[in-house]
Amino acid sequence: xxxxxxxxxxxxxxxxxFCFALVLNELLFTQLEFARGINWIYLPAGMRLLCILLFAExxxxxxxxVSWGVCFLYFFPDDVLRSFVGGVIxxxxxxxxxxxxxxxxxxxxxxxxxxxxRLLAYAVVFSIASPLLHHVWFAxxxxxxxxxxxxxxxxxxxxxxxxxxxxAKALLTLASPRSAAPR
Numbered sequence: 001x002x003x004x005x006x007x008x009x010x011x012x013x014x015x016x017x018f019c020f021a022l023v024l025n026e027l028l029f030t031q032l033e034f035a036r037g038i039n040w041i042y043l044p045a046g047m048r049l050l051c052i053l054l055f056a057e058x059x060x061x062x063x064x065x066v067s068w069g070v071c072f073l074y075f076f077p078d079d080v081l082r083s084f085v086g087g088v089i090x091x092x093x094x095x096x097x098x099x100x101x102x103x104x105x106x107x108x109x110x111x112x113x114x115x116x117x118r119l120l121a122y123a124v125v126f127s128i129a130s131p132l133l134h135h136v137w138f139a140x141x142x143x144x145x146x147x148x149x150x151x152x153x154x155x156x157x158x159x160x161x162x163x164x165x166x167x168a169k170a171l172l173t174l175a176s177p178r179s180a181a182p183r
Contacts, residue, residue, distance in 0.1 A: 010055035014062025015069075021047035021164065022070065034152040037075050037086070045157035046164025049126045052094040053114070064091035085137055093130035097122060119165050127158035 025043040032040040051059035067090035071083035101122060114122070131153035135146050 007058040007061075010058035011062035011065070014051040014055055014059045015066040017051055018044055018047050018063065018066045018070075021160075025160070032156075034156070035149060038149055038153045039156045040152060040159065041163070042153075042156040042160040043164055044160065045127070045130060046123075046161035048090065048094045048130075049097070049122060049161055050164050050168055052098045053122070056098070057095075060091050060095040063094070064088065067091050082141075086134070089130070089133045089137060093133050094126055097126045097129050101125070114169070116166075116169070119169060120162075123158060123161040123165055127154050127161055130157055 021043040025039065025041070029039055029041045029043070034040060048063055051063060053059075055062070064087060067087035068083065071086045071090075072080070076083045076086065131150050134153065135150045138146055138149070
């Protein structure tokens, strides 16, 4: 299989995984919405970081496409600029955390190789970076009272990210050949 075809498959997998997380979040946590697009628990945030950890650049492309789709069609259909920038930020934040961690700490970026401590560090940094980028944009647009939205988005992104990452890590551990071998 060519690398280009593999990248397309990984981008498509990202779109499907993100949509699954969004639907699941809507089913389970709609009542925990603080404001449109800001939840106390937001599983899609975790799926963003997971897809970047699994698929790198192909995941970022998939996230950009699905984030634009979700923003334009679901969250903010009447605000083209917010939808466009929101989609870019949603894809850029986890990718910047991924690249920054690799550059700063020489971190291994495969999810299977990440320790629980490193996963927690990724989750915390991402859960600050994404809301920070979003709220810088909101401030540039003249919105006020941003602190409460930032805090809720950071808490919700962290909660959702921890649920998704540690669930994925547990599934990988259970599925690994080492865990299936008799001792």
